[in-house]
Amino acid sequence: xxxxxxxxxxxxxxxxxxxxxxxxxxxxxxxxxxxxxxxxxxxxxxxxxxxxxxxxxxxxxxxxxxxxxxxxxxxxxxxxxxxxxxxxxxxxxxxxxxxxxxxxxxxxxxxxxxxxxxxxxxxxxxxxxxxxxxxxxxxxxxxxxxxxxxxxxxxxxxxxxxxxxxxxxxxxxxxxxxxxxxxxxxxxxxxxxxxxxxxxxxxxxxxxxxxxxxxxxxxxxxxxxxxxxxxxxxxxxxxxxxxxxxxxxxxxxxxxxxxxxxxxxxxxxxxxxxxxxxxxxxxxxxxxxxxxxxxxxxxxxxxxxxxxxxxxxxxxxxxxxxxxxxxxxxxxxxxxxxxxxxxxxxxxxxxxxxxxxxxxxxxxxxxxxxxxxxxxxxxxxxxxxxxxxxxxxxxxxxxxxxxxxxxxxxxxxxxxxxxxxxxxxxxxxxxxxxxxxxxxxxxxxxxxxxxxxxxxxxxxxxxxxxxxxxxx
Amino acid sequence: xxxxxxxxxxxxxxxxxxxxxxxxxxxxxxxxxxxxxxxxxxxxxxxxxxxxxxxxxxxxxxxxxxxxxxxxxxxxxxxxxxxxxxxxxxxxxxxxxxxxxxxxxxxxxxxxxxxxxxxxxxxxxxxxxxxxxxxxxxxxxxxxxxxxxxxxxxxxxxxxxxxxxxxxxxxxxxxxxxxxxxxxxxxxxxxxxxxxxxxxxxxxxxxxxxxxxxxxxxxxxxxxxxxxxxxxxxxxxxxxxxxxxxxxxxxxxxxxxxxxxxxxxxxxxxxxxxxxxxxxxxxxxxxxxxxxxxxxxxxxxxxxxxxxxxxxxxxxxxxxxxxxxxxxxxxxxxxxxxxxxxxxxxxxxxxxxxxxxxxxxxxxxxxxxxxxxxxxxxxxxxxxxxxxxxxxxxxxxxxxxxxxxxxxxxxxxxxxxxxxxxxxxxxxxxxxxxxxxxxxxxxxxxxxxxxxxxxxxxxxxxxxxxxxxxxx
Numbered sequence: 001x002x003x004x005x006x007x008x009x010x011x012x013x014x015x016x017x018x019x020x021x022x023x024x025x026x027x028x029x030x031x032x033x034x035x036x037x038x039x040x041x042x043x044x045x046x047x048x049x050x051x052x053x054x055x056x057x058x059x060x061x062x063x064x065x066x067x068x069x070x071x072x073x074x075x076x077x078x079x080x081x082x083x084x085x086x087x088x089x090x091x092x093x094x095x096x097x098x099x100x101x102x103x104x105x106x107x108x109x110x111x112x113x114x115x116x117x118x119x120x121x122x123x124x125x126x127x128x129x130x131x132x133x134x135x136x137x138x139x140x141x142x143x144x145x146x147x148x149x150x151x152x153x154x155x156x157x158x159x160x161x162x163x164x165x166x167x168x169x170x171x172x173x174x175x176x177x178x179x180x181x182x183x184x185x186x187x188x189x190x191x192x193x194x195x196x197x198x199x200x201x202x203x204x205x206x207x208x209x210x211x212x213x214x215x216x217x218x219x220x221x222x223x224x225x226x227x228x229x230x231x232x233x234x235x236x237x238x239x240x241x242x243x244x245x246x247x248x249x250x251x252x253x254x255x256x257x258x259x260x261x262x263x264x265x266x267x268x269x270x271x272x273x274x275x276x277x278x279x280x281x282x283x284x285x286x287x288x289x290x291x292x293x294x295x296x297x298x299x300x301x302x303x304x305x306x307x308x309x310x311x312x313x314x315x316x317x318x319x320x321x322x323x324x325x326x327x328x329x330x331x332x333x334x335x336x337x338x339x340x341x342x343x344x345x346x347x348x349x350x351x352x353x354x355x356x357x358x359x360x361x362x363x364x365x366x367x368x369x370x371x372x373x374x375x376x377x378x379x380x381x382x383x384x385x386x387x388x389x390x391x392x393x394x395x396x397x398x399x400x401x402x403x404x405x406x407x408x409x410x411x412x413x414x415x416x417x418x419x420x421x422x423x424x425x426x427x428x429x430x431x432x433x434x435x436x437x438x439x440x441x442x443x444x445x446x447x448x449x450x451x452x453x454x455x456x457x458x459x460x461x462x463x464x465x466x467x468x469x470x471x472x
Numbered sequence: 473x474x475x476x477x478x479x480x481x482x483x484x485x486x487x488x489x490x491x492x493x494x495x496x497x498x499x500x501x502x503x504x505x506x507x508x509x510x511x512x513x514x515x516x517x518x519x520x521x522x523x524x525x526x527x528x529x530x531x532x533x534x535x536x537x538x539x540x541x542x543x544x545x546x547x548x549x550x551x552x553x554x555x556x557x558x559x560x561x562x563x564x565x566x567x568x569x570x571x572x573x574x575x576x577x578x579x580x581x582x583x584x585x586x587x588x589x590x591x592x593x594x595x596x597x598x599x600x601x602x603x604x605x606x607x608x609x610x611x612x613x614x615x616x617x618x619x620x621x622x623x624x625x626x627x628x629x630x631x632x633x634x635x636x637x638x639x640x641x642x643x644x645x646x647x648x649x650x651x652x653x654x655x656x657x658x659x660x661x662x663x664x665x666x667x668x669x670x671x672x673x674x675x676x677x678x679x680x681x682x683x684x685x686x687x688x689x690x691x692x693x694x695x696x697x698x699x700x701x702x703x704x705x706x707x708x709x710x711x712x713x714x715x716x717x718x719x720x721x722x723x724x725x726x727x728x729x730x731x732x733x734x735x736x737x738x739x740x741x742x743x744x745x746x747x748x749x750x751x752x753x754x755x756x757x758x759x760x761x762x763x764x765x766x767x768x769x770x771x772x773x774x775x776x777x778x779x780x781x782x783x784x785x786x787x788x789x790x791x792x793x794x795x796x797x798x799x800x801x802x803x804x805x806x807x808x809x810x811x812x813x814x815x816x817x818x819x820x821x822x823x824x825x826x827x828x829x830x831x832x833x834x835x836x837x838x839x840x841x842x843x844x845x846x847x848x849x850x851x852x853x854x855x856x857x858x859x860x861x862x863x864x865x866x867x868x869x870x871x872x873x874x875x876x877x878x879x880x881x882x883x884x885x886x887x888x889x890x891x892x893x894x895x896x897x898x899x900x901x902x903x904x905x906x907x908x909x910x911x912x913x914x915x916x917x918x919x920x921x922x923x924x925x926x927x928x929x930x931x932x933x934x935x936x937x938x939x940x941x942x943x944x
Contacts, residue, residue, distance in 0.1 A: 102705050102824035103855070104712075125713065147658050158656060161633060176915050181822040183854040184630060184896040186619050186669055187908055188938060189920050193665030197658055214716045233574050240576075241597065244686045244759030245717040287716030288768065296760065350653040352574035382655040383575070424656040436659055443648050448661050454926050466660060 003060045007042050007086075010052040015092065017041040026087050029078050030071045030134065034430065036079035038065065040086040045093065047167060047175060047206040053088055054204065055173035063460045064088050066200035068111060068142030071134035073346075074429025076146065076199050080464050088204060090141050096120050097207070104212040105164060105181045110141025110205050117210065126212035129156035133333070141205040147197035149425030154381035155248045155285075156213065158425065159196070165209030166192040171202070171456035181209045194451065199427055200462040202455050216248070216285035220293040221322035222301060225276035225312040229355040232280050232380055235309045236351065239282065242300050246293070249283030250381035252354075257332050257377045264335040271314045271325060280380070281329050283322075332377050336388060341397050342375065343407050345387040347415045348424035354380055361387065361414040368410065369403065371395070384424040387411060412439065428466045437468060475532045479514050479558075482524040487564065489513040498559050501550050502543045502606065506902065508551035510537065512558040517565065519639060519647060519678040525560055526676065527645035535932045536560050538672035540583060540614030543606035545818075546901025548618065548671050552936050560676060562613050568592050569679070576684040577636060577653045582613025582677050589682065598684035601628035605805070613677040619669035621897030626853035627720045627757075628685065630897065631668070637681035638664040643674070643928035653681045666923065671899055672934040674927050688720070688757035692765040693794035694773060697748030697784040701827040704752050704852055707781045708823065711754065714772050718765070721755030722853035724826075729804050729849045736807040743786045743797060752852070753801050755794075804849050808860060813869050814847065815879050817859040819887045820896035826852055833859065833886040840882065841875065843867070856896040859883060884911065900938045909940060 008016050017023055018040055027036040044050045057064050063085040067077040070089075079085035093109035096116065100106075101124050108117060114135040121128040132138060132150040144166070148159045156162065165180040178192050195202055226232045232252050239247050255277050262268045286293050297315060304310045316322035336342050349357045358376060365372055371392030378385040389407060391400035412422045416439050428436050437445065445467065452459070452469050459469045480488050489495055490512055499508040516522045529536050535557040539549040542561075551557035565581035568588065572578075573596050580589060586607040593600040604610060604622040616638070620631045628634065637652040650664050667674055698704045704724050711719050727749050734740045758765050769787060776782045788794035808814050821829045830848060837844055843864030850857040861879060863872035884894045888911050900908050909917065917939065924931070924941050931941045 100822060100824050102709060103822040105822065147662075149656050149658075153656060157633070158658075160662070161629070170915075170919075174915050176919065177913060178916070180893070181891060182820050182893055182896075183823070184621050184625060184820045184851075184856045185893040186621075186630075186897055186899045187893045187895045187904075188900060188912060188916070189674075189923065190619075190632070190665060190669055191916065191919055193662060194919075197662055202661075214712045216716070237574060240686045240759075242760055244688070287712075288714055288718075290768075296762075348654050348656045350572060350575040350577065351655070352572050379656075384656045419653060421652070421654055421657040421659045423659045424654075425658055427658045428660060432659075440660060441649060443642075443646050444650070444660070444663065447642075447648065447663055447666075450926055451661065451923065454922055 003056065003062065004040060006056050007040065007053060010056065011042050011044050011049050015043045015045060015049070017043070026067065026070065026089060027079065029075050031073065034075035034078040035081070037081040038079035038085055038087045041089050042086065043089045043092045047169065050088065050169045050204055050206050051173050051175050054169050054171065057086065057460060058171070058173060058458070061458060061460065062086055063463050065462055066090065066145070066204045068139030069113065069134065069137040071138045071142065072146065072429050073426045074431035076427055076429030076465055077142065078430070080430065083463070090139060090206070093206065099124055100181065101126065103181055106210045106212055107179065107207065108140055108210065109207050110139065112140045114138050114140065114143060121212050122215065125215050127215045128210060128212055130159055130162060140208055144196055144205055144208055145198060145200050146427040149379070149382070149384065151249055151251065151379060153379060154250055155245055160193070162211045163192060163196055163208055164211055166195060166205055167207040168195050168203040168205050171461045179207060179209055197427070199429065199466045201452060201466050203461065214287045216287055217289045218286050218291050218293045219322060220284045220297040221316040221325055222282045222297055223271040223314050223325045224280045224282055224301065224310050225272055226278045226280055226310050228278060229358050231309050232278060233351060233354055235280060235304055236381055238304055238309060239300055243284055243296060246284040246286050247381070248285040249281060251281040251329050252378055252380040253279045253281065253329060253332070254374065254376045256373060257375045258328060260335040260339055260375065261328055261331045264338045265331045268328060268331065272312050274312065276311060281325055329377070332375070336375055336390065339390060341391065341401060343389045343404050345411050346424050346426040347387055347411065347420055347422060348382065348384040349415060349418045349420035351380065351383045353418040353420070354383060354385065357385065357414060357418055357420065361411050364410050364414065365389065365407065408435065430465060433464070433466065433468065475528065475534065476512060478528050479512065479525060482528065483514050483516050483521050487515045487517060487521070489515070498539065498542065498561060499551065501547050503545065506547035506550040507553070509553040510551035510557055510559045513561050514558065515561045515564045519641065522560065522641045522676055522678050523645050523647050526641050526643065529558065529932060530643070530645060530930070533930060533932065534558055535935050537934055538562065538617070538676045540611030541585065541606065541609040543610045543614070544618065544901050545898045546903035548899055548901030548937055549614065550902070552902065555935070562611060562678070565678065571596055572653065573598065575653055578682045578684055579651065579679065580612055580682065581679050582611065584612045586610050586612065586615060593684050594687065597687050599687045600682060600684055602631055602634055612680055616668050616677050616680055617670060617672050618899040621851070621854070621856065623721055623723065623851060625851060626722055627717055632665070634683045635664060635668055635680055636683055638667060638677055639679040640667050640675040640677050643933045651679060651681055669899070671901060671938045673924060673938050675933065686759045688759055689761045690758050690763050690765045691794060692756045692769040693788040693797055694754045694769055695743040695786050695797045696752045696754055696773065696782050697744055698750045698752055698782050700750060701830050703781050704750060705823060705826055707752060707776055708853055710776055710781060711772055715756055715768060718756040718758050719853070720757040721753060723753040723801050724850055724852040725751045725753065725801060725804070726846065726848040728845060729847045730800060732807040732811055732847065733800055733803045736810045737803045740800060740803065744784050746784065748783060753797055801849070804847070808847055808862065811862060813863065813873060815861045815876050817883050818896050818898045819859055819883065819892055819894060820854065820856045821887060821890045821892035823852065823855040825890040825892070826855060826857065829857065829886060829890055829892065833883050836882050836886065837861065837879065880907065902937060905936070905938065905940065
């Protein structure tokens with residue numbers, strides 16, 4: 001098969017996988033929901049090899065699926081069955097190429113794992129602030145391509161705001177070198193933003209310049225009981241006004257979400273004496289070692305109590321206690337997995353509309369599906385909720401899952417009516433492509449198609465992800 | 473003339489200017505360097521009117537120059553003589569449409585003056601952080617279109633990072649409604665970045681959603697003497713490590729720049745006893761009213777002294793003293809104007825390369841043009857210098873100005889060799905279009921042209937700005 005031989009000639013035997021057994025892990029996604037049928041995985045070692053592979057695919061009209069750590073939650077890096085797609089996996093391009101401490105930048109190849117970037121930054125007394133559950137596997141190119149979020153977006157922004165420069169292999173195999181390390185650059189259109197969040201549909205990111213920040217030296221963490229999401233939003237404003245950018249974490253947790261963790265995760269304890277319908281996990285960070293952050297947070301929460309914003313709170317007295325509070329938040333997904341199947345939503349609205357979203361969506365769902373259980377938590381400081389639903393106790397799994405599209409329509413209609421987004425931080429991939437096409441205004445879909453068709457006229461670059469490239 | 477009548481029908485008599493006297497101010501730029509010849513200025517009052525005007529221009533194949541406060545430093549909003557261009561001025565669309573304090577957002581029309589946005593935010597206890605010399609005249613649409621910078625970019629980023637949503641009239645007259653107020657939105661390509669910094673060449677911005685921040689309550693300001701730009705970069709790292717995001721201002725000033733202010737601006741005083749070759753103006757800001765910011769800065773500077781990073785420093789003891797220190801920095805441009813003509817550069821490099829840039833460019837210029845005087849100052853925290861040159865005392869103006877292109881080539885070649893940008897914050901406009909085409913790699917120029925030609929096939933939207941839309 002001459003095409004395969006051409007690929008082998010480019011990447012060498014070490015960079016070509018065609019053995020069915022060895023292909024398995026590349027053909028199934030992180031959650032085990034998507035199963036691809038790629039017969040070929042190429043693992044280029046350099047940007048030139050990526051470019052040569054892309055040119056070969058263009059000439060043979062073979063579709064390409066760029067893949068990093070394969071941790072997409074939306075099937076974004078899985079080859080769609082029946083389309084003869086190959087996977088271009090970037091994992092061999094995993095080198096940190098440079099650090100510049102005076103410029104607070106780190107340059108790395110696209111296949112570098114996030115945890116390695118975080119660790120390298122820390123060794124230089126810097127912070128690379130993006131933190132996500134998959135950080136031990138997720139790779140920088142994929143993280144940029146999905147514009148990943150996480151728990152520190154409130155302070156530092158999503159991945160988009162942490163990228164200063166990019167190198168991209170375009171769909172025609174040319175290389176765009178946008179590896180600039182500049183905080184200010186108004187010399188023409190800022191092309192890197194075309195590729196950030198484009199999920200590999202406009203080209204393959206091969207390297208990036210990342211922004212670093214001063215490393216926080218002190219932390220203060222609290223678990224706070226509030227009566228309602230509205231009270232949580234008021235508390236957010238209160239803390240921002242006092243603590244400004246020190247406010248690094250502000251995570252809403254519903255009682256059922258906490259209860260599930262307490263029930264399912266061994267060693268979990270309720271930090272407070274009395275149950276509360278809602279909680280907020282708050283974290284302040286500061287670079288200044290002399291900062292009395294614990295006292296600042298304590299004072300703010302005292303004031304919030306007297307303003308009746310909060311009903312109870314506990315401050316972590318040690319790093320171990322702080323970790324235990326964070327563990328309650330971080331174990332929600334695992335507890336939910338142990339509990340059984342669920343229907344998940346990764347949605348955002350303006351922060352001020354979070355209470356309306358929860359109230360309206362919940363009311364509509366409960367009247368339509370009595371007994372349905374709401375597991376709601378997330379990054380309220382960013383207006384981003386993981387609004388997940390578990391089946392009523394007595395319902396069969398299959399019956400519950402059949403209702404997915406109805407549940408989605410109710411939740412996403414509510415989000416849409418509040419000016420929100422059906423994908424806050426996970427992207428679109430295969431999972432939400434029809435939902436996206438349903439909610440996007442025609443002008444916007446048209447603009448997306450225009451750039452897609454212009455850069456990738458044969459629709460070979462991660463086709464069937466993010467958008468339908470032509471009208472269907 | 474039926475075209476004019478069609479425009480009058482759209483915007484009404486109040487929105488159409490054709491009287492030669494009334495046209496004058498629209499046809500000359502802020503610095504008086506560019507003189508346009510537009511015979512028609514339309515001032516639409518609504519987005520629909522903008523869209524109708526754009527459609528009329530498309531049908532008549534008339535080129536359009538979008539214009540806001542007309543404060544471009546690069547001739548970006550002036551109609552080029554001999555091209556029959558009309559001006560679409562957005563100044564009547566100057567309403568703040570909404571504020572959402574819980575979401576920290578402000579929504580306004582494109583013609584809203586920056587100072588009005590700043591003031592509205594302050595009334596809600598919030599900060600809109602962008603601050604530029606022209607803030608009393610510059611309008612939001614133009615500020616977004618040039619991705620303006622200013623003195624607070626170090627902490628808050630350029631205008632791009634302050635824009636959450638946009639409404640844009642596309643070159644074909646359709647309206648893209650991207651007025652989202654979301655901190656996280658990964659639902660498809662993030663189209664707003666196409667238009668931010670595009671200088672009106674891809675469409676006309678008609679409204680925007682802007683990000684607000686907690687209002688800082690305490691400030692600490694110091695004027696610091698350092699031996700060299702290298703020492704300034706070291707001080708920057710030192711202050712960032714200690715004070716993190718509190719560091720809001722970090723402005724380098726050369727002795728000749730300070731001297732010119734002392735000589736030319738009445739009431740100016742040298743804050744320090746002994747002259748120093750270089751200075752840094754430092755500002756820390758904090759939201760926390762109890763923050764001992766003055767002491768924090770004092771301690772940091774003491775430590776910097778013992779590390780031999782700095783040679784002297786004075787801390788402002790009052791707001792009046794702080795204002796006086798800032799006035800020294802802010803009067804440099806005016807002092808330079810009073811001194812006579814100069815050749816200016818708005819350039820950026822990685823922060824770590826600032827010392828190399830100053831050293832290399834200055835050495836090359838002085839060996840080529842003996843007696844040339846360097847007035848160097850700027851936002852070192854962003855890697856952005858205003859690297860300006862005044863003529864040798866005995867040289868004629870005309871002789872000096874004739875050397876502009878040679879001087880530019882020396883400075884920009886140095887910038888380019890250090891991985892920098894020939895336009896850090898002022899944009900390209902007409903002024904730097906040939907320089908941009910000279911330095912951009914062909915792939916990048918091609919990508920810029922591709923989107924320009926796709927969105928604006930007849931090249932009617934601010935033609936002759938930013939890029940040459942076709943090969944010349």
